[in-house]
Amino acid sequence: MRKVFWGKLTLGVFALLVLGGMTQNANAASGGLTISPTSADVKVEPGGTYKGQMLVINQGELDINYKVYATPYSVNGEDYKPYFTSVPHATDITKWFSFGYAGGSLKIGNQDTIPYTITVPKDVGAGSYYGTVFAETEDKGNAGVITRKRVGMVVYIRVLGAATEKGSVSSWDVPWIQEAPFNATLKMANEGSVHFQAKVKVRVSDLFGGTKFTYERDPEIIPQKIRKIPVTWENGATFGLFKVDGEVNYLDKTEKLPTRIVFIANTPMRLLTVGMLLAFIAIVVVLGRKRAVASSKK
Amino acid sequence: MKIPKKSQHIALAIAMLVSVVGLPTVAGAATTSTTINSAISSVISVFTSNGTVTANVTPTGAGAQTIASDTLTVSTNDTLGYTLQLADSDATTTLTSGANTIAASSGNQTTPVAQVVNTWGYRVDGVGGFGAGPTSGQSSAAISGTIKFAGVPANASPNTIKTTATTASNDTTTVWYGVAANTTQPTGTYSDTITYTATAN
Numbered sequence: 001m002r003k004v005f006w007g008k009l010t011l012g013v014f015a016l017l018v019l020g021g022m023t024q025n026a027n028a029a030s031g032g033l034t035i036s037p038t039s040a041d042v043k044v045e046p047g048g049t050y051k052g053q054m055l056v057i058n059q060g061e062l063d064i065n066y067k068v069y070a071t072p073y074s075v076n077g078e079d080y081k082p083y084f085t086s087v088p089h090a091t092d093i094t095k096w097f098s099f100g101y102a103g104g105s106l107k108i109g110n111q112d113t114i115p116y117t118i119t120v121p122k123d124v125g126a127g128s129y130y131g132t133v134f135a136e137t138e139d140k141g142n143a144g145v146i147t148r149k150r151v152g153m154v155v156y157i158r159v160l161g162a163a164t165e166k167g168s169v170s171s172w173d174v175p176w177i178q179e180a181p182f183n184a185t186l187k188m189a190n191e192g193s194v195h196f197q198a199k200v201k202v203r204v205s206d207l208f209g210g211t212k213f214t215y216e217r218d219p220e221i222i223p224q225k226i227r228k229i230p231v232t233w234e235n236g237a238t239f240g241l242f243k244v245d246g247e248v249n250y251l252d253k254t255e256k257l258p259t260r261i262v263f264i265a266n267t268p269m270r271l272l273t274v275g276m277l278l279a280f281i282a283i284v285v286v287l288g289r290k291r292a293v294a295s296s297k298k
Numbered sequence: 299m300k301i302p303k304k305s306q307h308i309a310l311a312i313a314m315l316v317s318v319v320g321l322p323t324v325a326g327a328a329t330t331s332t333t334i335n336s337a338i339s340s341v342i343s344v345f346t347s348n349g350t351v352t353a354n355v356t357p358t359g360a361g362a363q364t365i366a367s368d369t370l371t372v373s374t375n376d377t378l379g380y381t382l383q384l385a386d387s388d389a390t391t392t393l394t395s396g397a398n399t400i401a402a403s404s405g406n407q408t409t410p411v412a413q414v415v416n417t418w419g420y421r422v423d424g425v426g427g428f429g430a431g432p433t434s435g436q437s438s439a440a441i442s443g444t445i446k447f448a449g450v451p452a453n454a455s456p457n458t459i460k461t462t463a464t465t466a467s468n469d470t471t472t473v474w475y476g477v478a479a480n481t482t483q484p485t486g487t488y489s490d491t492i493t494y495t496a497t498a499n
Contacts, residue, residue, distance in 0.1 A: 031345060033343065033344070034341055034342065035341065036340060037339050039340065059345075082497055139491075141349065141350040144351050144352040145353065146492070147349060149344045149493075149494050150496075151495075
């Protein structure tokens with residue numbers, strides 16, 4: 001009895017050590033930083049200024065040193081792959097930014113407020129300009145691969161003045177048959193000279209009208225670009241017939257997206273569905289023939 | 299003047315009645331509706347398990363390879379998700395020790411290559427042409443002919459290693475670094491600096 005007790009106790013202590021060790025390993029001391037907000041939409045007159053602020057927070061397990069700076073921001077392709085280097089012939093707006101505090105050391109659990117000012121030169125034309133304010137760790141070392149982390153706040157600046165606001169739904173693609181997870185793709189085009197925000201709402205419902213999934217996003221659409229907005233229903237239905245509808249609000253108008261019917265099923269379920277349909281048709285045909293034979297005998 | 303007990307009881311009963319009936323009236327009179335507004339700010343964070351990834355190599359004549367990992371953890375409440383990129387911190391992509399260097403792998407994210415001696419590179423399982431893996435760490439072992447690496451790009455042309463389309467909570471990405479060297483590589487402490495960039499979409 002005593003042996004069993006000590007055996008169980010040893011096993012328990014061992015399990016505790018193993019589990020404790022695993023947990024500790026999973027939460028190995030991590031260094032990095034957090035910022036808020038992740039973007040800013042700013043409107044400024046030529047020659048005007050805008051004052052804002054960004055929070056830098058140390059939620060990691062190590063004290064950090066960091067710096068704050070501005071870079072250009074541009075996107076490439078419909079996926080809006082971001083770039084933070086200057087584009088030839090584009091206005092270098094990094095000179096427009098000045099910071100009240102450009103970084104330093106930040107202890108675990110603390111946060112800094114970074115005041116920034118955007119000063120737009122008088123001779124700048126109306127339109128959209130973009131930049132990113134980064135907070136970057138200043139990890140140092142002299143051996144191996146030294147890793148720095150940076151997180152950026154994208155700043156969408158609209159310099160006020162005469163501008164063309166024009167956009168459209170470029171495409172709305174919902175494959176009628178697909179495997180889980182459900183996906184659809186909306187493409188928004190900006191044919192104007194200033195960016196705008198599109199408020200996208202998509203609803204997936206069953207054939208009785210019951211809402212099964214809703215998608216709501218507010219992506220920025222940059223001038224002379226098409227933005228692909230993927231709509232994915234993660235961990236959603238794996239089988240069934242659904243109705244998809246939605247709308248997009250942009251530039252003070254609302255555009256309804258055409259309603260689509262979608263059949264979601266993986267390959268075995270598709271085969272099963274086709275098999276059941278064929279069986280049903282076969283039964284109807286056989287019963288029909290039997291009736292025809294019976295009525296002809298009469 | 300003495301108040302009769304009966305009167306006292308009546309007065310007490312009236313007072314209790316008034317308080318019972320009156321209290322709800324008072325409470326009802328103070329009732330008002332309040333609208334609570336709360337704007338939740340967007341946040342994004344990036345953390346790594348290491349500030350420095352150590353990939354020491356004891357070289358052999360034929361070449362030895364060390365593979366070590368770094369785990370990135372990204373969180374954001376931005377509903378459009380985030381993009382995570384990797385690039386060198388400057389335009390020089392070699393591992394450097396004084397005047398000596400270890401060249402970046404000749405592969406890229408789309409077409410990574412098996413490492414050759416005296417090169418270094420990165421890979422992320424399941425991204426670009428790297429293949430599914432899973433990659434595992436090794437220390438000064440024979441150079442793998444199947445595990446493929448890309449050279450770390452210069453700061454002007456970062457590689458995207460993850461894009462998401464919704465909020466993320468402690469979403470992890472493992473980046474593997476490989477260093478291969480033979481005995482012709484001069485001894486030294488080689489290093490380079492990588493920058494991970496996370497931005498909301």
